[in-house]
Structures are given as structure tokens and as C-alpha cells.
Amino acid sequence: MGVCLAATLGSAATVVSASGDDDRPLTALGGVELLISGADYATILDHLLTANTGVEPEHLGIAFHNAATGERLDRQEVRELMGPVRQDGAYEFLSLATEFTGGALPYTQAQLELLMDAAFVASMRQPPDHISVEYYDTRTGPVGVGGGVSGRVPERSEGTRSNESARVSPESYRPATEAEVIAHFERLNVRVPQRPGYVVLPLMAGAADDDALDAALARQIARAEAAFDVRFEERIAKLIDVSPEGVPRVSMVGYYTAEEDVLRALEEEIDGMFYEANAEPDVR
Structure with missing residues (x-):
């Protein structure tokens, strides 16, 4: 069904x-x-x-920051929180889903894996305070500051809104x-x-x-x-x-x-x- x-x-x-x-x-x-x-x-x-995220799929980047040090977060830390077996299983499921849809999904496997990691951290009952996620436009790059586990999104200008309307x-x-x-x-x-x-x-x-x-x-x-x-x-x-x-x-x-x-x-x-x-x- x-x-x-x-x-x-x-x-x-x-x-x-x-x-x-x-x-x-x-x-x-x-x-x-x-x-x-x-x-x-x-x-x-x-x-x-x-x-x-505020960013179209073809331009979406996801960065994990360490709010305590101001540096990029080692993704191994997220892997340890999730558990290697659980993370590998989730990645395999994403790979199968991508194959099943025949490439119709608007996101790459790498993007989906990062989104999965971000979703896991955001869903934790007590997520670590220092993990901070940033969603950014790859054409401009990350600013290096996240928005906690909920994620920081790029500021939207009036020009961006007009472009989005034109896509309809x-x-x-x-x-x-x-x-x-x-x-x-x-x-x-x-x-x-x-x-x-x-x-x-x-x-x-x-x-x-x-x-x-x-x-x-x-x-x-x-x-x-x-x-x-x-x-x-x-x-x-x-x-x-x-x-x-x-x-x-x-x-x-x-x-x-x-x-x-x-x-x-x-x-x-x-x-x-x-x-x-x-x-x-x-x-x-």
C-alpha cells in the first residue's frame, strides 16, 4: 500500500x-x-x-559549527551521538530512496546525509549546547555562524523573493x-x-x-x-x-x-x- x-x-x-x-x-x-x-x-x-532552509536545492549547503570554539564541528561527533550503525543504516536508506526515485529527488546524496544529521541533532531531547547548524547558499558560502540545532538560514532580500515568485x-x-x-x-x-x-x-x-x-x-x-x-x-x-x-x-x-x-x-x-x-x- x-x-x-x-x-x-x-x-x-x-x-x-x-x-x-x-x-x-x-x-x-x-x-x-x-x-x-x-x-x-x-x-x-x-x-x-x-x-x-531558505535556499533552493541546487545551491543548498549545510555546515555544522562548534559554538564553543567558533570552529567547524567535527562530524564524527554527530556520528558518535547517532551511533555508527544507526547512521550507516540511515545513509543506506537515503541511497535506496534516491535510486528508487530514479534521480527525481532535488537533493544529492551528500546533501541528504547532512540534512539527516541535522534532523537527528534537532530531534534530540537534550541536544549538546555547542552544536550549531548553518544552512547557506553555496554561491556565497557560509558566514561561519549557526543558529543552534534549529539552524541559521540566509537573510532574504526583496530580490530573492522576486526570484522565488518568478519560479512559480x-x-x-x-x-x-x-x-x-x-x-x-x-x-x-x-x-x-x-x-x-x-x-x-x-x-x-x-x-x-x-x-x-x-x-x-x-x-x-x-x-x-x-x-x-x-x-x-x-x-x-x-x-x-x-x-x-x-x-x-x-x-x-x-x-x-x-x-x-x-x-x-x-x-x-x-x-x-x-x-x-x-x-x-x-x-x-
Whole structure:
């Protein structure tokens, strides 16, 4: 059985917290935002880690500093904290994951190993006070100062924000904030009965023009089915409009079916957002 939404985000949240300009943490509905986009695993990883580190994958560097001496930390110290067997096993898992995805992951094996080490230190109940992590842009190099086990990220200029906005393509469009997700799907005014064996999920797709929207939506449905081990059954409502960024987009709410444990996890993510007692489906 494939990995469900909760499991996917649970593993990623060990390393990062998703944030935009308001540095908001990962939430259950934040996970729904990624589902809406129909993102694949590489896109999810790229979004989450870039949001947390402030650096695009191709330029991300990770440095460990010794805050007590002001020098680089010997990585052997992290290895001893983690345990050689555990670290080697984690690295092997990352290698297998990289091979399994056929090179689709946006990070190199070396980057993933450093991120794994940083995640381990950050997850310790009582991490050593002197270990300090810095995420930096390899084009400018590290500044030599970390931000504790949570990590220091580069300062973001207005130019950087503009460049990031320019990277958004119609196919990768998704709402920027949790509030936007809620407000957008409230416009559909969808309130339907809860069916045994089904979950109601939202989905959104962007395209270069209106004619390409249906094809983009079909691709997103297929990606959601594969990524979250669900099967699309019935469309409830559909809305075509233009995003604030000028991207033509199609939004859909529909019934999906899946194994019981997957349904349960997805229901927890959606948290009754589309259900209303005795409501009739608005099938269009």
C-alpha cells in the first residue's frame, strides 16, 4: 500500500517546518495544501526543505559549527551521538530512496546525509549546547555562524523573493497560505454527506491557458491517486478561475475511496471541512 498523506508529511516534518513569509509551521491543513497541488514526492521535499532552509536545492549547503570554539564541528561527533550503525543504516536508506526515485529527488546524496544529521541533532531531547547548524547558499558560502540545532538560514532580500515568485509555473501553482486554501474552497460552498468508505478531498491544478485545465486536473487526480493510495470516484463541485498571480486554475472537490487506515488518516487531515449533516451533494 502506498504512503498516505499523514505518513508522507510526518516523515518530512522531522526535518523541517513549512513556512512562507510569515514563517508559519506545518499544520494538518498545510498538508492539504500540498495534496491540492497534486505534488509528487520530489516537489513536496523541495517545497518543505526550501521553506525551512531558505535556499533552493541546487545551491543548498549545510555546515555544522562548534559554538564553543567558533570552529567547524567535527562530524564524527554527530556520528558518535547517532551511533555508527544507526547512521550507516540511515545513509543506506537515503541511497535506496534516491535510486528508487530514479534521480527525481532535488537533493544529492551528500546533501541528504547532512540534512539527516541535522534532523537527528534537532530531534534530540537534550541536544549538546555547542552544536550549531548553518544552512547557506553555496554561491556565497557560509558566514561561519549557526543558529543552534534549529539552524541559521540566509537573510532574504526583496530580490530573492522576486526570484522565488518568478519560479512559480502554472503546473506547480498552489495557494500560498492556509487561509487562502480555506477561503478559496469556501467559495465552492461544498457541504456533503459523509459516506462510509469514502473521503472528500480538494484538488487544484494550474495551466498555461483555460483549454489545458481539464488535462492538468486529470494529471493531478492521477498523481493524488498514486501518491496517497486513493481512488477517485465522483466529482462534487468544480470551479474555474484565475489565481491572484494570474494563473488559470481549476479546483475540484470529490469523493475518493481507499483502505480504512488511509481513509482515517485523510479524514484527520481534512477535519470535516466539507461535511454537513443532511446536506445534498452539489454534483455538476
